[in-house]
Amino acid sequence: MTGPTPQQLAQSGSLDALYRQLGPIRMGAGWAKPTPSLWPEPKKVFQPHAWSYAQAKGALDAAGRLINTELAERRNLILQNPAEGYATTRTIVAAYQMIMPGEKARSHRHTPNALRLVIDAEPGAYTVVNGERLAMMPGDVVLTPNWCWHGHGNDGRACAYWLDVLDVPLVQLLEPMFFEPHPDEFEAETAVPAASPMCFPWAQTKARLDAAASANGGVAEVALGEPGSPALDTMALSMIRLAAGQATAPHKLMANIVLGVVQGSGTTAVEGTALSWRRGDVIAVPSWREHVHRSDDGAVLFRVSDEPVMRKLGFLREGTPAH
Numbered sequence: 001m002t003g004p005t006p007q008q009l010a011q012s013g014s015l016d017a018l019y020r021q022l023g024p025i026r027m028g029a030g031w032a033k034p035t036p037s038l039w040p041e042p043k044k045v046f047q048p049h050a051w052s053y054a055q056a057k058g059a060l061d062a063a064g065r066l067i068n069t070e071l072a073e074r075r076n077l078i079l080q081n082p083a084e085g086y087a088t089t090r091t092i093v094a095a096y097q098m099i100m101p102g103e104k105a106r107s108h109r110h111t112p113n114a115l116r117l118v119i120d121a122e123p124g125a126y127t128v129v130n131g132e133r134l135a136m137m138p139g140d141v142v143l144t145p146n147w148c149w150h151g152h153g154n155d156g157r158a159c160a161y162w163l164d165v166l167d168v169p170l171v172q173l174l175e176p177m178f179f180e181p182h183p184d185e186f187e188a189e190t191a192v193p194a195a196s197p198m199c200f201p202w203a204q205t206k207a208r209l210d211a212a213a214s215a216n217g218g219v220a221e222v223a224l225g226e227p228g229s230p231a232l233d234t235m236a237l238s239m240i241r242l243a244a245g246q247a248t249a250p251h252k253l254m255a256n257i258v259l260g261v262v263q264g265s266g267t268t269a270v271e272g273t274a275l276s277w278r279r280g281d282v283i284a285v286p287s288w289r290e291h292v293h294r295s296d297d298g299a300v301l302f303r304v305s306d307e308p309v310m311r312k313l314g315f316l317r318e319g320t321p322a323h
């Protein structure tokens, strides 16, 4: 035992004298905290924000000249929330990535769950997940859940661009971070499956959106992954289609949301902030923010949220829209 003795503490003549003795033994008086540890509603730390694919594409094209995949584990641009140095929202990080013709990105695996939305690619771009080669075409979503081996390649003639979405900030917070490079550097392809639970091809998603739109006449939304059991443990995925002139109902949810624009253009209003977007752009809607997506000409949005985490932990709440 170092620091003051129990007797010295017990004989403190004033609160100030007591506080001076508590500091060195790493105890804090709960009745005199400089800041409260409980508050009535979630603090709005992270900011709603939009990132431009056109700008990212320009920067990635420069990176294509300046850095290769032998030096970079991944050639990507991390979408940093203005409130933070790394994360896009509290639990999710998104990044644009580009791979050039003939390149391969080394195989590895990690505990963070990852997925990607393909933005621009020609036949020949692919991801190998646990030995299975999955094609990557625009609008496709490819999953690499916790501890799945994955690497990327591009046998095509054009650069391939996609949006990566990962739960790395959540894993950093909870600390179960493990990462391992593949022992062979590039994992061998053992199969080219016709269908895989790791891949949601755009053609199938589009057909499901068409069916959903004709069934309800409103905003069509389809989940990617089994209802109630997301393909990834920590992130729920869906595609939302807005017909021309349509808007989503005002929504306020205790979940962090990242959206990628698959098609079209529009605006997301987040509590007084209006974010304009077009194909390829990314939008962050932090938790507990009322928001509305609107499109004049029609659009498709890919939505990723941490709802499964909030639900499992008993924290998922829906707010009452103000209007």
Ligand SMILES: [Fe+2]
Pocket (backbone or CB within 6 Å): 108, 109, 110, 114, 150
């Ligand atoms: Fe990875």
